[in-house]
Amino acid sequence: MHNHEPPIFELSGRGKIGVNLPQIDVPQSQLPVDLLRADDLAGLPELTEPEVIRHYTRISQRNFAIDTTMVSLGSCTMKYNSKLHEEAARLPGFAAAHPLQGEELSQGALQLMYELQTYLGEISGFDAVSLQPAAGAQGELTGILVFRAYHLDRGDHERMEVLVPDSAHGTNPATAAMAGYKVIEVKSDARGNVDLEDLKRKLSPRTAALMLTNPNTLGLFEEHVVEVARLVHEAGGLVYGDGANFNALLGIAKPGKLGFDFMHYNLHKTFTTPHGGGGPGSGAVGCTAMLAPFLPAPRVRRIPQAGQELPPTERGASMRGAHATPAPEGAYEFFAPEKSIGRMKTFHGNFGMLVRAWTYIRSIGAAGLRKVSETAVLNANYVQARLKHVYPAAVDRTCMHETVLQGKLAAAPEVRTFDIAKRLIDYGFHPPTVYFPLIVPEALMIEPTETESKRTLDAFCDALLAIAGEAARDPEILKRAPTTTPVRRLDEVRAARQPILRYDPAVFARLREEGLQF
Secondary structure, three states, rough: OOOOOHHHHHOOOOOOOOOOOOOOOOOOOOOOOOOOOOOOOOOOOOOOOHHHHHHHHHHOOOOOOOOOOEEOOOOOOOOOOHHHHHHOOHHHHHHHHOOOHHHHHOOHHHHHHHHHHHHHHHHHOOOOOEOOOOOOHHHHHHHHHHHHHHHHOOOOOOOOEEEEOOOOOOOHHHHHOOOOOOEEEEOOOOOOOOOOOHHHHHHHOOOOEEEEEEEOOOOOOOOOHHHHHHEEEOOOOEEEEOOOOOHOOOOOHHHHOOOOOOOEEEOOOOOOOOOOOOOOOOOOEOOOOOOOHOOOOOOHHHHOOOOOOOHHOEEEOOOOOOOOOOOOOOOOOEEEEEEOOOOOOOOOOOOHHHHHHHHHHHHHHHHHHHHHHHHHHHHHHHHHHHHHHOOOOOOOOOOOOEEEEEEEOOOOOOHHHHHHHHHHHOOOOOOEEOOOOOHHHHOOOOOOOOOOOOHHHHHHHHHHHHHHHHHHHHHHHHOOOOOOOOOOOOOOOOOOHHHOOOOOOOOOHHHHHOOOOO
């Protein structure tokens, strides 16, 4: 049995049946003529059930998955997560909840959301949390829109510049520009920190904010983060924290205590579900009490007992409606903060992500969260120590949860990072993030996470060292890689510009003639 079965359309045979429908047990009726197709539904594959099952099972087995191998994507925190969290998200009361279900029938879900807001605020040192944003990038947009609302509310209309370090995530400048701000780049110094002198030169009465990733995309903790925040605040600006790398700080450092005014969390990275795969994310955001009135709605609060007042960060109008039955004391409800920027999305359709994050935090507790970050940092430094004598470190200092190396092999100068990454596939490992951050030539950005054992880390490092040896002996081995995959090295520019979105026998035949295998 070979590994390159034809596409499912080519397995089709007229008359094959994959399902037997039961006999009709209701009266038949004729559909209205205007709903009928004008021609026959032709061209769909006809297959047996085993053929369909085997086809999709084979396709799934071609994937790299965190359940089968280490996925070392830097900046993405692709860590294995307990199946306990999946079981919790599948509980019928959570999984089957309808978005239009009334609050009186959603108290369990609202309680979970309220508690998750509280936990995230405690972990990060922020006074208020909103679960509205659907992903990290939308969390960034939320933060910049909140900043804009804050400045405008104070009558400060001149602040139209956002400072972004050159080590920031690419979404940071995109977010600022999308919100209508001019992006000003701030340089990094020789140790990978924000260059304080360059920052001072670029701060002005026009500065609305600085967007800072900490740890930054070099995998390094900003050594002058408190001073950076002080300088921005003295200039009248606000400090946004990109929390994509928060997996390095759990239980160790609280951004809200370091001078950050606002931060997004990637619940789908730091707090359980692996990043990527096309599923829903969650970019919850936290902020200081000063910015809480501007957070997106709805947030969740608990109705106080008689004689008690709502905390300042939970003031605002109930979203139950003017004619709704008043909620009892101690119940949970949605509310809109007093000066809210509004909704970032209609419903909490990513609610399963919130359940997973709540379960993750409750299952390992405060001590477990700290252990997560300590182990992630230890693993990254172990990988860096094993590899940096062959793959130079971008900045040779203690890293945090990820290390940025360079695919510059002294014994094989013609070999590129791209070649190394493709060859790593032949060794059974998903390649790390490559060519990012952009300020590092031939970057290899490796995040081993806390869930990989020393045995796995050694196998990964051994593979990269073996590849360096191959490059020195015969660089063509790397240039031909990968050689063990169903699809060989692709023209990635052509694939992006000319994607194949549907099956066409003539197209597949031509691609086979070009040597591409499926």
